[in-house]
Every structure is written in structure tokens, then in C-alpha cells.
Amino acid sequence: MDPDACLVMSGFPGGASSSFFVHVFRNQTKRLVKFPEIRTALAEFSSPQLAARVLANEGRLLKETGLQVSSLEPLLSPKEDVTTQHSQVYQLQRQLKTVKQNLQSKEQQLQDVTKEKECLKSAFSRESEAKRSALTKSRKLEEAKVHLKNQAEADKKTIDEELRRKEEQLQQVETVNESLQAALRRETEAKNISFNLSQRLEEANSHLKDELEAEKRENERMREQISATHDLSNPYEMSCDPRGVAVIINNIRFEDMADREGAEGDTGRLREVFEGLGFTVVTFTDLDHAKMVAAMKDQGKADHSNHDCFVCCIMSHGTMGKVFSSDDVGIDICELIKPVNAMKCPSLKGKPKLFFIQACQGERIQRRESFDGDYDAKPVPFICHEADFFLGLATVPGYVARRDGDGAPYVKHLAKLLRDFGPTHDLSAIMSMVCDKMNEINDDKFGWISSNHSTLRKNVIFKAK
Structure with a gap:
């Protein structure tokens, strides 16, 4: 089947009736796969352009016949979305790795500041000016330390939230992907069933045709036998x-x-x-x-x-x-x-x-x-x-x-x-x-x-x- 020429029809009265479908679309379709239990059929039109015209007039078709029409594109496109989502998760993982590296660098800086503070404390006893300067630097370093710590915690929280959101999106994409795979499996099974039914119908038709031919030959033989042995020129009145x-x-x-x-x-x-x-x-x-x-x-x-x-x-x-x-x-x-x-x-x-x-x-x-x-x-x-x-x-x-x-x-x-x-x-x-x-x-x-x-x-x- 050509996916671009296929449409999903639903809302058939009393099941997916071939005669009703032919009445509506006459000879515009090449193939029809019926799902009577859900009153739905998959129709392949003679060209993608014809399918597009039918889809463009779906409102008029619903009003006049009660049929709902949709294309196969929504059922097939989610595969591309899955690829895009995987790419986005990969980029987020790289960003998280970079932030972790920055956090390690800042922790190293914090260790260096702590060492410098210790040096300033030992020099405090040697000179008071150096002590005041060291105290000033120490306060500044403490402030910087708190700021860096708060910034690191905020960045970590933001990254964790973003990672959690991406994981939820990935789960949703996987759920949609599983639904699409199940739909494809059902469609494949329906096609196999339709093919088997078609083969059985062909075999039954062939058998009936052979029986009719045999009965026709027998009738012809009897007619010839009767014509050869009976004179029909003197019948009773039957008017x-x-x-x-x-x-x-x-x-x-x-x-x-x-x-x-x-x-x-x-x-x-x-x-x-x-x-x-x-x-x-x-x-x-x-x-x-x-x-x-x-x-x-x-x-x-x-x-x-x-x-x-x-x-x-x-x-x-x-x-x-x-x-x-x-x-x-x-x-x-x-x-x-x-x-x-x-x-x-x-x-x-x-x-x-x-x-x-x-x-x-x-x-x-x-x-x-x-x-x-x-x-x-x-x-x-x-x-x-x-x-x-x-x-x-x-x-x-x-x-x-x-x-x-x-x-x-x-x-x-x-x-x-x-x-x-x-x-x-x-x-x-x-x-x-x-x-x-x-x-x-x-x-x-x-x-x-x-x-x-x-x-x-x-x-x-x-x-x-």
C-alpha cells in the first residue's frame, strides 16, 4: 500500500460495509481492509492527490455520510519525535557533565582559599596590618565561599529538575512508541487475516463454480436426452x-x-x-x-x-x-x-x-x-x-x-x-x-x-x- 494514498475511515453503519463504502466513493479506491468489530476500514485511494482531496473535505463527508476520515501520518511521524527526544537527552547529559566539572573546579578553588586563610592567620601574629588585611580578605573569601556554595546548589537543583523532566518526556515517548508498534502489529495481523479470508473466498468461489458447471453440464445432458426422446408438439392447454x-x-x-x-x-x-x-x-x-x-x-x-x-x-x-x-x-x-x-x-x-x-x-x-x-x-x-x-x-x-x-x-x-x-x-x-x-x-x-x-x-x- 502507498501510505500517502491511504486514509482511515470510521463510523460505518452496522459495521464496515463494502457496499456502503462503494456507494459513497464508487470506484475511487484500489483496496479496502475492513475491521467490522470497530466499524472502521483502511482505504487505499487511486492516488495521493485523491486521498488529499477527500481529507480536505472531511467536514462535509462527516455531515453527509457520518464517516470520520484521518490520514496515517499521525500514526507514523512519532518515530521522528523519538529520535529528537533521544538527541535532546544526550545534550542535557553533556551539559550536566560540564556543570559537574565546573563544580569540582570551584571546590578546588575553595580549598585554595582555605589554605590562604590559614596562612593569613599565622601571619596575623607577626603584624597587625597584615592581620586586618587578612581579616578583610577572610570575610571576603567567606562571602565568596557562601555565594559559590549557594550558586552550586542552585545549579545542581536546576540540573536535577531538568534531567527529571527530560526523563519523563523520554518515558512518554517510549509509551507512544510502544502504542505505535502495537498498532502496527494489529494492522499486520489484520492484513494477514484479510489475505487468508481472501484466499478462502477464492477457493470457495472456485469450488462453487465447478459445482455449477457440473450441474449445468448435467442439465444440458438431460435436455438433450429429453429432446431426443420426447415429442413436445401435442401438449395440454396451460394458459x-x-x-x-x-x-x-x-x-x-x-x-x-x-x-x-x-x-x-x-x-x-x-x-x-x-x-x-x-x-x-x-x-x-x-x-x-x-x-x-x-x-x-x-x-x-x-x-x-x-x-x-x-x-x-x-x-x-x-x-x-x-x-x-x-x-x-x-x-x-x-x-x-x-x-x-x-x-x-x-x-x-x-x-x-x-x-x-x-x-x-x-x-x-x-x-x-x-x-x-x-x-x-x-x-x-x-x-x-x-x-x-x-x-x-x-x-x-x-x-x-x-x-x-x-x-x-x-x-x-x-x-x-x-x-x-x-x-x-x-x-x-x-x-x-x-x-x-x-x-x-x-x-x-x-x-x-x-x-x-x-x-x-x-x-x-x-x-x-
């Missing part, structure tokens, strides 16, 4: 808005049968995809026998003249040809389909009626191994004898259906593939892909495959409006 009603029944809690743990999220997955395809979604949870039958009869009595299609998704325990209500009553799938056939519901005549069942259809397990996990299950054959019906099963008749701790794989694949291909591809092709995805489940002991039963006369394509 109404809303396209139709989608009923979702998810029985999770039961009276005596085991609860279907992990199934809670399947309702949301199906709701999202069918709302995205233009349906009015109606959801039910834990319906007993009477309420399940009533819910389907209500749809049979409703007027679907302004709809193109009807969808029903049922998730529960089951046995062959049946699904269970929350009060543990097995209901024939054909009995649930009957209220919306052409005779019971004329407004749905000639329109596709689609049923998707996530429930076991028996107790047998696909492949030979025994099964000791949760399944929705007991055996009876069924078939629809009327046109324009589609029945998608999460398993094949006579076998258990898989359900994981976070939901049913059949529901996950159905929702994703309808969302990705529903507006452009025929339902039968999409359900073939669902079957393929179920078959790809990585399970060393068991095999999983879905099945479909259709009397549709045309292609079902949920074209975008």
Missing part, C-alpha cells in the same frame, strides 16, 4: 392464471403408528415449486380419515373451469394401494382420486390430474437385504381406468419408500426437477429423470426406484406465462 389448485397433505403424527420424523420440510419444498409453476397451493397437516376424504370431495365439488390442471401431493405411511390418515386408517388411493374424475368433477374433464404419493406401497425391500430403518408400510393392487390421470409413486407397488432425517429423497428430486425443467419439458420426461435420480442414491445395501402410472393423452408442460 390459465392461476394454472390450477395444488393440494398438499402431509401426515406426520399418528395415533399408534410411528411418527414420520424428518418429513416436516417436504411441505415447504412442494409449496415453493408449485407456487413457482403458477398454482394456488392448499396445504394440510395430520388429517384424520374423515378430513382427508372431505378435503378431496371439496376439490371435486369446486369449479375448476378457469383452471388447466389439478395437482395432489400426499405424504404419509402406506401399504399397497393405500395411504394412512393420522388416525391410522388406510384409505384406497383410487377412492381419493375418484372425487376429481370426469363424472364427479366435470370442470376437470379433459384436463390433466396429477397425483404424487410419498408413502410405502408394501413391506418388501428393493434388493435382497433386510431393512431395519423407518418405513411407511402392508399389500392390494390398484389402477386408474380413466384418461388424463397421472400417478407418481416414491416406490414400486409392494415395496417400502425411503425417508431420511431431513425429508424424502423422492420429494427433493421431484421439487428440484419440476423447478428446473417444468416450464420447458414434458412431465413424463421429468419423472423419468426423478426415477434416474432415485436409482443413483448411494446406498450399499438397498436399491431405490420410483414408479409412474399414466393415462395422460398429451404432454404436460408448465409453460411460463
